[in-house]
Amino acid sequence: MGMQLRTGHLYNNILTLPNPSSITSFSSFLKRGSNLVGGERRRRYGFRIAASSNATTTPFWDGWKPDKASASPSLSDILWPSAGAFVAMAMLGKMDQMLAPKGISMTIAPLGAVSAVLFATPSSPAARKYNMFVAQIGCAAMGVVALSIFGPGWLARSTALAASIAFMIFTRSAHPPAASLPILFIDGAKFHQLNFWYTLFPGAAGCVLLCLIQELVSYFKDNFKF
Template sequence: MGMKLRCSVHHHLLVIPPPPPSSSSLFSFSSYSPLLLPRKNIRDKQNQAILFERNLRSRRCVIVASTNVAAPLSEGWMPDKGASAPSLSDILWPSAGAFAAMALLGKMDQMLASKGISMTIAPLGAVCAVLFATPSSPAARKYNMFMAQIGCAAIGVLAFSFFGPGWLARSTALASSIAFMIYTRSNHPPAASLPILFIDGAKLHRLQFWYALFPGAAGCLLLCLIQEMVCYLKDNFKF
């Protein structure tokens, strides 16, 4: 990693090479005098060393790693240059997994129609994108997913119980869900929508705290099984 020396006196970056090795305890800084040391009135090596140290202190130099320099703002609006172009199989298998997931959830909806409960909820679509498209991301970890799904859903039930429907319940539930995920280190963005879904969905209110397990966490179990199939197909059937 390249290191740069930022000097506040001249407001520019100045690269200073290390002093040459010497057997004496006092180094010779004659080669650096054009940049840092006035040669006038310097009579011996000891005075040169003292003036060199004072010069560095007066400049208030700070070592800055080159990797800490902020990236241009335009890079955030462009695709990752380091990532290779996806193959056809990398596109097909995740898409096929998402289709199979929604088809199975729809079939389960038909079986549960008499009870007025639906497994096909919007947050599970976002979970499909995380599990199938980015299976190695932190959000796809099983701990993150289930901890966030169960915790955020329970927070939505509590917020509705205290504040009823409305903006205050939504705001409190969303803020509490984000704080919960940060505290438990279970970052899983799709779970943040579960509290709002419960507060605004009248047909879900009768579930009460069962909502913490159904349909969010229960649906994630099915999606995890499909994810294993998708990962297997991506690794073994490439084209």
């Protein structure tokens, strides 16, 4: 019955003729009827249409493809970061020779990851100087504390990693390479003698050198393109 009343009301609106003086032509009358019918359909089915238009489906394989919006890198965009990484690791290697009598190495794996962040994605949040140094110092300290409490083993590693992630989230200093520093300290007996000096060396100290080289890489990328 409700449907009949609604339909009757709709067609009464269509068939009720206004003052003949206000109708310019028969086509305007038909247009009025079409608008009323279309409005009724939109009112009745508008929610369903809106819901279907707002639904966004992302294909599963899109996450496995390169970003379509990014332009293809030029040769200079590839060469200068690669050259910067080579120079950085070469300088760290020469420093290793100087520190060899003390049994300490500057060519640690986290600094390789830092090089990739600084040279390949310099505009990413992880490449911010605040994120890098706060995370490097804080995460290294987590490793020292975890080792002193739990000793070497799985409990110290898992606790230090969890604390490092919590620290980076709390301080808003997300820098993924720093998360490997506490595990490196716990498993690397040659670093135990540093104790809390490990918070500054070799991670933070190596990052100072990498930041200087990054500035050179950025200069060459901006001024020597090919």
